[in-house]
Amino acid sequence: MMNDEKALSSSFIVLSSSLKIMQHTISILVANEPGELSRIVGLFSARGFNIETICVGKTLEPAWSRCTIVTEGDDRTIEQIIKQCGRLARVREVRAVTKSPHIEREMALIDVSVSAGRERQEIMNLVQIFRAKVVDISHEKMILELSGDWRKVDTFIEMLKPFQINEVTRTGCVAINRLSPFETAEAETQTANAAA
Amino acid sequence: MTSVANIPAVSSVPAAAAQILETVKTPAPRGAEILVRGLIKNGVETVFGLPGGAVLHIYDEIWRFRDEISHYLVRHEQGAVHAAEGYARATGKVGVALVTSGPGATNAVTGIATAYMDSIPLVVITGQVPSTMIGTDAFQEVDTFGVTLPIVKHSYLVKDVRDLEAIIDEAFQIAKSGKPGPVVIDVPKDITAMLCDNPRKLHAEYLFESKEETIDETALNLVVEKLINARQPIFYVGGGIVTADAANELMRVVETLQIPVTPTLMGLGGFPTAHDLCLGMLGMHGTYASNMAVSESDLLVAVGVRFDDRVTGKLATFASNAEIVHIYIDPSNIGKVKKAHVSLIADAKTALGKIAEKLAAADQTEISDGVKNRESWWLKVNDWRNSAPFACEYSQTEIKPQHLIEELYRVTNGDAIIVTDVGQHQMWAAQFYPFKRSRQWLTSGGLGTMGFGLPAAMGAQLACPDSQVVAVVGDGGFQMTNQEIITAIQYKIPLKVIIMNNGYLGMVRQWQEMFYDRAYSEVDLSISPDFVKLAEAYGAQGLRAEKPEDLKRVLEEGLNFKGVTIFDIVVSKEENVFPIIPAGQDTRNMILK
Numbered sequence: 001m002m003n004d005e006k007a008l009s010s011s012f013i014v015l016s017s018s019l020k021i022m023q024h025t026i027s028i029l030v031a032n033e034p035g036e037l038s039r040i041v042g043l044f045s046a047r048g049f050n051i052e053t054i055c056v057g058k059t060l061e062p063a064w065s066r067c068t069i070v071t072e073g074d075d076r077t078i079e080q081i082i083k084q085c086g087r088l089a090r091v092r093e094v095r096a097v098t099k100s101p102h103i104e105r106e107m108a109l110i111d112v113s114v115s116a117g118r119e120r121q122e123i124m125n126l127v128q129i130f131r132a133k134v135v136d137i138s139h140e141k142m143i144l145e146l147s148g149d150w151r152k153v154d155t156f157i158e159m160l161k162p163f164q165i166n167e168v169t170r171t172g173c174v175a176i177n178r179l180s181p182f183e184t185a186e187a188e189t190q191t192a193n194a195a196a
Numbered sequence: 197m198t199s200v201a202n203i204p205a206v207s208s209v210p211a212a213a214a215q216i217l218e219t220v221k222t223p224a225p226r227g228a229e230i231l232v233r234g235l236i237k238n239g240v241e242t243v244f245g246l247p248g249g250a251v252l253h254i255y256d257e258i259w260r261f262r263d264e265i266s267h268y269l270v271r272h273e274q275g276a277v278h279a280a281e282g283y284a285r286a287t288g289k290v291g292v293a294l295v296t297s298g299p300g301a302t303n304a305v306t307g308i309a310t311a312y313m314d315s316i317p318l319v320v321i322t323g324q325v326p327s328t329m330i331g332t333d334a335f336q337e338v339d340t341f342g343v344t345l346p347i348v349k350h351s352y353l354v355k356d357v358r359d360l361e362a363i364i365d366e367a368f369q370i371a372k373s374g375k376p377g378p379v380v381i382d383v384p385k386d387i388t389a390m391l392c393d394n395p396r397k398l399h400a401e402y403l404f405e406s407k408e409e410t411i412d413e414t415a416l417n418l419v420v421e422k423l424i425n426a427r428q429p430i431f432y433v434g435g436g437i438v439t440a441d442a443a444n445e446l447m448r449v450v451e452t453l454q455i456p457v458t459p460t461l462m463g464l465g466g467f468p469t470a471h472d473l474c475l476g477m478l479g480m481h482g483t484y485a486s487n488m489a490v491s492e493s494d495l496l497v498a499v500g501v502r503f504d505d506r507v508t509g510k511l512a513t514f515a516s517n518a519e520i521v522h523i524y525i526d527p528s529n530i531g532k533v534k535k536a537h538v539s540l541i542a543d544a545k546t547a548l549g550k551i552a553e554k555l556a557a558a559d560q561t562e563i564s565d566g567v568k569n570r571e572s573w574w575l576k577v578n579d580w581r582n583s584a585p586f587a588c589e590y591s592q593t594e595i596k597p598q599h600l601i602e603e604l605y606r607v608t609n610g611d612a613i614i615v616t617d618v619g620q621h622q623m624w625a626a627q628f629y630p631f632k633r634s635r636q637w638l639t640s641g642g643l644g645t646m647g648f649g650l651p652a653a654m655g656a657q658l659a660c661p662d663s664q665v666v667a668v669v670g671d672g673g674f675q676m677t678n679q680e681i682i683t684a685i686q687y688k689i690p691l692k693v694i695i696m697n698n699g700y701l702g703m704v705r706q707w708q709e710m711f712y713d714r715a716y717s718e719v720d721l722s723i724s725p726d727f728v729k730l731a732e733a734y735g736a737q738g739l740r741a742e743k744p745e746d747l748k749r750v751l752e753e754g755l756n757f758k759g760v761t762i763f764d765i766v767v768s769k770e771e772n773v774f775p776i777i778p779a780g781q782d783t784r785n786m787i788l789k
Contacts, residue, residue, distance in 0.1 A: 035341055035353065046346050076531070083528035089350040089370050 053172025234364030248296025250323025277307020282655030298336030313642025349377030436500015437466030617673030647676030731762035
């Protein structure tokens, strides 16, 4: 799991060096049974692979769950992770989503201190720019909801930093492959932009 | 005709009463019965175990089914799992161990890990506290599922008695299919008591369908082409040959092509050591010839091996001039340690069988040209062979360990199944007992478990009553599991255990001598029990040899004895295993003496 504090303070650094880090999103179809998730997590820890985020939910078939894991490493590490997960008796499918065009989403709930007036107006501007939502509000605080790929979430949090952020909770990534191959160009542009 | 007349009398019983009668006759079986019947259905004849509170219902059924399934009562659960492993290693069948919850399960862990590292098919049934008490720190409760998680191929915690039958069937399937391994079934006590006549299927039906691998035809043709044309090729073969029973296919391929073969520690027996094409064992304590040949090869054909660090030494320099062909059943092992140029995902038997077929169909002049082109390679290889063969040591005054193994080979005509622990004795046995066939060499390779040999030999002897089984162990490892001698006595298993007694934890002492300035830190075992008296206390035959001239007589006497024999063979104290490649170094840095 990403450490909130670290994410806040270094999000731009993460952005500018994202090419080196090589994050990968792996999608695993695993039996919806007790212990199967710990088997997957155990594979990661036993081999010293770090899990950045992990998300699990039911699929159309209730007996199977989809588990989305974001991890980092070079191509060989990722290949190993995929093969090791594929060995498990209750894993039906392992896919490196990031290897082909895909859509990736993460959601964040952000509790930020903000006084009425100009400050609140500035936040509302950011909310509009990022197409976020205000889900709760009091005289001193707001709770904002945002979904998007992790870079967008990182950037939003960064933009909120001049205000006082009290708490951030992030869901971790879910991902799905695109229907058409056209995303490739866009994804590359995005990465290039991030690197610049 | 009279019998027909009798029928109305039988059917005159009222229908309702007949139904009641039926229910009384066959009540729904309880979980424990389903479990034991499941074992029998899956062909299990032999179970090693030790009872306890959580498995009382199961043991009650073991008692009821005692004519159909033989249970061997060990004295420590580690012994049960090792014995099951010995049984599995000697036959290729799935070994079965049955232990209770808590300490029963934790004692079994070493055995499970040993089987996991060497890919041995096992089903280990562990009792568990009643499901209502799981998580309450109940008496003899341990999270067996969690504890064994990283050392099993698969595991179950049975939560519903209706799943039990499917779980047993699936466990055997998983244990022996693909790359074999241990499967743990954790069964809570209440599940074994519950009655059930409506079993259900789990994920069993779609478990294997998507995992079938087919050999890539292009890769296969490429491999065959490389094999035919390679100038300096070598086959590096491992446990996969033994597991897949691929010895014949391997022989066909290498004899056709006249390519040298080097087996790993786990691959010993998969190719006859004494064969002309065999260069002997590869790796840290392997032959000079095989290590040099791998270093200088231009094509390394790795079959059923996983590039273990005890084989490769320093990875960067291992077979650095060679193209690597990796044939392995489990895709996760391909490219894990060393990048393969071509890989075939298949078991050794299938892959080598296909290669042999292609060779038979190939242009035979091309093949014979290839063989001719390799003549200069063979000159080099034979030079290495002759320059530094394994050297057996002899002495007039003391028994040299290498001499002991040679003598054992002679006395057993080279036919015995040899079972070892880990350490110096293991390496000498590997070096000086030329194996003829698969499953003749049973050793704890990956985990390197002291105490493996004695109980595993017991299991192997039960599995192969017509073979001579000999455990060769050190004085250190022997003392870790010698309680199982009494198990062998109880069941009249003619266990033969040779203790290579040098009064040291020998391999550690050797490393301290060579790499730690002879600081012999905590390796002295000179204070040991009198092993002959110990054997006699168990009711076994105890024999000792201290002088070279006694060796042959003592071995013959003990091996001909129709019962359990413990040999205390006192060997020279500070003998070292050579050659040795220091851990993590280039294989060319082999120390020969």
